[in-house]
Amino acid sequence: xxxxxxxxxxxxxxxxxxxxxxxxxxxxxxxxxxxxxxxxxxxxxxxxxxxxxxxxxxxxxxxxxxxxxxxxxxxxxxxxxxxxxxxxxxxxxxxxxxxxxxxxxxxxxxxxxxxxxxxxxxxxxxxxxxxxxxxxxxxxxxxxxxxxxxxxxxxxxxxxxxxxxxxxxxxxxxxxxxxxxxxxxxxxxxxxxxxxxxxxxxxxxxxxxxxxxxxxxxxxxxxxxxxxxxxxxxxxxxxxxxxxxxxxxxxxxxxxxxxxxxxxxxxxxxxxxxxxxxxxxxxxxxxxxxxxxxxxxxxxxxxxxxxxxxxxxxxxxxxxxxxxxxxxxxxxxxxxxxxxxxxxxxxxxxxxxxxxxxxxxxxxxxxxxxxxxxxxxxxxxxxxxxxxxxxxxxxxxxxxxxxxxxxxxxxxxxxxxxxxxxxxxxxxxxxxxxxxxxxxxxxxxxxxxxxxxxxxxxxxxxxxxxxxxxxxxxxxxxxxxxxxxxxxxxxxxxxxxxxxxxxxxxxxxxxxxxxxxxxxxxxxxxxxxxxxxxxxxxxxxxxxxxxxxxxxxxxxxxxxxxxxxxxxxxxxxxxxxxxxxxxxxxxxxxxxxxxxxxxxxxxxxxxxxxxxxxxxxxxxxxxxxxxxxxxxxxxxxxxxxxxxxxxxxxxxxxxxxxxxxxxxxxxxxxxxxxxxxxxxxxxxxxxxxxxxxxxxxxxxxxxxxxxxxxxxxxxxxxxxxxxxxxxxxxxxxxxxxxxxxxxxxxxxxxxxxxxxxxxxxxxxxxxxxxxxxxxxxxxxxxxxxxxxxxxxxxxxxxxxxxxxxxxxxxxxxxxxxxxxxxxxxxxxxxxxxxxxxxxxxxxxxxxxxxxxxxxxxxxxxxxxxxxx
Numbered sequence: 118x119x120x121x122x123x124x125x126x127x128x129x130x131x132x133x134x135x136x137x138x139x140x141x142x143x144x145x146x147x148x149x150x151x152x153x154x155x156x157x158x159x160x161x162x163x164x165x166x167x168x169x170x171x172x173x174x175x176x177x178x179x180x181x182x183x184x185x186x187x188x189x190x191x192x193x194x195x196x197x198x199x200x201x202x203x204x205x206x207x208x209x210x211x212x213x214x215x216x217x218x219x220x221x222x223x224x225x226x227x228x229x230x231x232x233x234x235x236x237x238x239x240x241x242x243x244x245x246x247x248x249x250x251x252x253x254x255x256x257x258x259x260x261x262x263x264x265x266x267x268x269x270x271x272x273x274x275x276x277x278x279x280x281x282x283x284x285x286x287x288x289x290x291x292x293x294x295x296x297x298x299x300x301x302x303x304x305x306x307x308x309x310x311x312x313x314x315x316x317x318x319x320x321x322x323x324x325x326x327x328x329x330x331x332x333x334x335x336x337x338x339x340x341x342x343x344x345x346x347x348x349x350x351x352x353x354x355x356x357x358x359x360x361x362x363x364x365x366x367x368x369x370x371x372x373x374x375x376x377x378x379x380x381x382x383x384x385x386x387x388x389x390x391x392x393x394x395x396x397x398x399x400x401x402x403x404x405x406x407x408x409x410x411x412x413x414x415x416x417x418x419x420x421x422x423x424x425x426x427x428x429x430x431x432x433x434x435x436x437x438x439x440x441x442x443x444x445x446x447x448x449x450x451x452x453x454x455x456x457x458x459x460x461x462x463x464x465x466x467x468x469x470x471x472x473x474x475x476x477x478x479x480x481x482x483x484x485x486x487x488x489x490x491x492x493x494x495x496x497x498x499x500x501x502x503x504x505x506x507x508x509x510x511x512x513x514x515x516x517x518x519x520x521x522x523x524x525x526x527x528x529x530x531x532x533x534x535x536x537x538x539x540x541x542x543x544x545x546x547x548x549x550x551x552x553x554x555x556x557x558x559x560x561x562x563x564x565x566x567x568x569x570x571x572x573x574x575x576x577x578x579x580x581x582x583x584x585x586x587x588x589x590x591x592x593x594x595x596x597x598x599x600x601x602x603x604x605x606x607x608x609x610x611x612x613x614x615x616x617x618x619x620x621x622x623x624x625x626x627x628x629x630x631x632x633x634x635x636x637x638x639x640x641x642x643x644x645x646x647x648x649x650x651x652x653x654x655x656x657x658x659x660x661x662x663x664x665x666x667x668x669x670x671x672x673x674x675x676x677x678x679x680x681x682x683x684x685x686x687x688x689x690x691x692x693x694x695x696x697x698x699x700x701x702x703x704x705x706x707x708x709x710x711x712x713x714x715x716x717x718x719x720x721x722x723x724x725x726x727x728x729x730x731x732x733x734x735x736x737x738x739x740x741x742x743x744x745x746x747x748x749x750x751x752x753x754x755x756x757x758x759x760x761x762x763x764x765x766x767x768x769x770x771x772x773x774x775x776x777x778x779x780x781x782x783x784x785x786x787x788x789x790x791x792x793x794x795x796x797x798x799x800x801x802x803x804x805x806x807x808x809x810x811x812x813x814x815x816x817x818x819x820x821x822x823x824x825x826x827x828x829x830x831x832x833x834x835x836x837x838x839x840x841x842x843x844x845x846x847x848x849x850x851x852x853x854x855x856x857x858x859x860x861x862x863x864x865x866x867x868x869x870x871x872x873x874x875x876x877x878x879x880x881x882x883x884x885x886x887x888x889x890x891x892x893x894x895x896x897x898x899x900x901x902x903x904x905x906x907x908x909x910x911x912x913x914x915x916x917x918x919x920x921x922x923x924x925x926x927x928x929x930x931x932x933x934x935x936x937x938x939x940x941x942x943x944x945x946x947x948x949x950x951x952x953x954x955x956x957x958x959x960x961x962x963x964x965x966x967x968x969x970x971x972x973x974x975x976x977x978x979x980x981x982x983x984x985x
Contacts, residue, residue: 119327132457151164242392262384266291328372390768400845420916458821612661632731685725749868796851
């Protein structure tokens, strides 16, 4: 007899076309009803609280007095909570963000009882290939999701094992019809039978066992109070099936056996359900801000806080957790997908603003605490340079030096002069530095110099320079040029503002680099949709204003032009160029790096269009390589399902538009070209020979959802609701870079190059004035310091942080190449080392010799080391 598990649950979008505060009102009402039913009906066994603890956080903000009621129900196994903090997106959210989502979700769950140990992501728009590894890292061996699978992955079954490249594995119970097939089940027999006949035909076909799952819930759905009469009708209608209230764990216990199919890879097929492959560029301002904040936390803040902790200062777990939770509220699929109403996007953008402000200020605080406590007899101002990568760097740093005097020199701790360039100078009001200065009647201005300095900085540490006031000529070597000529490139600018690049190492020429492509977008916040038969526009005939300069450290190129485009779709159909996008590119080319860094400011004045930048590579490619969480992934430049999607009646066209986190590259055995990003996270490989990387700069649309789109036929996704802010009118700033290298993308370990691009040297300028007063610390810190250093340049450091529950540090690294690697790390003052999982629980002790430990990594494997 077929066993039908009816699982009561609710899917809780904290925000969508409604705000968090609107949903919170319903949440309080719904949880009250759920608890009353669980407390008073002994036959009603379970209720699943959507796998995310942020629901409880929102509830307790209103009803803190009910914590003990919730705790009792969780400990009795009736109310099922966790494991996530929020139900995360998996495509454009970084690996550390997903790890912290589980880390804090499990921590919050355990305050009440045992969490649900299932990787429950019922509505995320696609599944990352690295999720089995991340879930296993928290002891989770089961996973449930809906979107992205089809039989071309190797099975048409709804129960299977899913593997990551490192060998991690989870048992999957697919939700082939979604999480809401049991929503509002009707008592009326005919309606009930009509619905269930349709569902059972799919469930029976996909199941490997006699056990079927019917989730009894939906978005913001209250508990179904009449579930018993409905079940009686089901038993009458289907006497050969057994219906009972259940929980997801009981389904897994029934289906778990060894001969299930085993598949691997990411799931981005839109055959049976929509995955929205072009949602990665909706609201580019929000996507870019999230990228930037994620990178600041993991690449700067946490390693810096770890250095400060090792030097005797407090590691502010509470403040850092507050920042993580601020951005994780944005990481739910609708929120970071940006398929929301304008008022919700305002809330998302504001959370990112607050998170970045907290991050920036905490970074500044840690730098100040370390530098203020330095043991030195010198009374000069200081400029301390921090390198937060695990290897010594000889690099150029651009920073500000503020001084009361008109000129100065820099010397190191041995008194040796350091060369530097003055890029810019300006007077600043003393009240901006410390109001006490002007309070006592001193109105003399300060000078702020933007300088560039190049020197060696220790691995995962810092060195200190002294600012010695001295009357001298503050010079620079900046010259106006016609071309930029560095150790790696010769670059000129075409009249239309595109670059002409010679790569000196590979002797490859690239022309029309950063050509812009513009086409109409008749889509919505979920998906791009082109206009039929439109003529795509290019920036090949614009008249650009160009300025080129170079000093001893780098070349700079300033490019400004207006790109004429249609004002809206109607103008585009008429062929009228009656609006524009103003484009301002500031390009920096370091003298000693194979990298072209682009800061792009756009002022968009048109509606309903998409803007992309082209990076030609000269490489005829069959696949691209980009990164996902803690690894890399190869993707075909053309999806063969494009040839059959209409006849097979796919839910959406499988255009090869893909996400990246920090890079995407094309290569052959001789050379490669990659794009590194600190903002946009969507790309497509285009051109007749698939030789050009197209980076989506932004999409401009005016509705949450539309019906009958060219690439997505049928009903609207979401809801047809105007979202004028998603037209992206106004200014947008983006940062990305172009990297060239010898050999393939993976041989060149572009993941490490991306990490270095995203981890600049940072500095702290100590002067005798600061509006925010601090008492002197009892700690004493050295003028230079190294926390840890790698011996072999192979692994990519993910982050260094303090352990959650011990006086220890956790270092996490991964292998983004195709081969196995091993590397040694020398660590200051190490007493014990252990391999731990992502939840920071012991796996095995590691041997250390002379403060050194060895780490071995399989391809696409992440490992965490706890250091005491």
